[in-house]
Amino acid sequence: MSSKSWASIGEKACSVFSGWRSTKYTGGKAPLGFERTHGRWHGRWHDWRTSDSADEKRTKNGRKKDKEKVAMIQNLQDAVVLNNGVKMPGLGLGVFRVEEGSQVKDTVRWALDVGYRHIDTAAVYGNEAGVGEAVAASGIPREHIFITSKVWNGDQGYDSTLKAYDASLERLGLDYLDLYLIHWPVKDKYVDTWKALLSLYGDKKVRAIGVSNFHIHHIEDILAVGSVVPVVDQVECHPRLVQKELKSYLKTRGIWLEAWSPLMKGNVDMPLLVALGKKYAKTPAQVVIRWHIQRDVIVIPKSVHKERIVENAGVFDFSLTEEELDAIDGLNENHRYGSDPDNFNF
Known part of the structure; x- marks a missing residue:
């Protein structure tokens, strides 16, 4: 029947x-x-x-359509809700190693023109001034652009972090940041640095605070000194470093995982990613960005090329199946292109 x-x-x-x-x-x-x-x-x-x-339900090619949960964001300006209620666009632009001056200003301008509303910079990138100038010149209301910066290792410690925050605001030409992060867990300093971020947050000088490159034990250390939970942990994450254990832990704490180097420094020409790209008429990079989004990871791919910035945003007209997501997860090798947070010397 x-x-x-x-x-x-x-x-x-x-x-x-x-x-x-x-x-x-x-x-x-x-x-x-x-x-x-x-x-x-x-x-x-x-x-x-x-x-x-x-x-x-059938797809156009006649195969059964896999049941899929709704992705965390549905368009470029869609946002996730952080654990303090602040909304943060789930796809943004990273500006690591984007040169100060015309290069970073052009890059940010192109991104904002396309529709990006999330820019991720840092004191050590040396381009905060250019980011701020591009934001000011865009004509977009400040409250519509989510801006992140980070305190660098040499500025960590309580008093020096407070000064570093003010210096970042001055370079950016802003009155506040949407998100301020501890860039790396500097031994014997990151707990005091977190206390400074708690002070900034308590004084309403920043809308949200978080960490970057923190392992689970680093997060446990800072949770012991206050009731505020970081809203994100920005870490290296990509198909070769899936971060499954860390992500599971962060979920229990209500902390979003945010991926830096989400495209493996451009090393995306892996057979599986190429094949999926052909299936969906997308590039391997777009497949990886879509994988991040469907795995509930905030993602900030970096590019200084206008066409790539546009391309990176073109990931909302297709979906990967659960089997395909699992296959990409299976590429994990726990391989890092950057430093291990337990072993760095800068």
């Missing part, structure tokens, strides 16, 4: 059952046990019916 025939029978059964109830108990409520049984039976029928309907 076809699914449609079973569906018809089920609907008639629900109708008969409901009619019998209304006839038998006219003028009053049915017994509680009856209501529970009827509700439970009808609910299970509805679940079966909708599940079957979902299974019958």
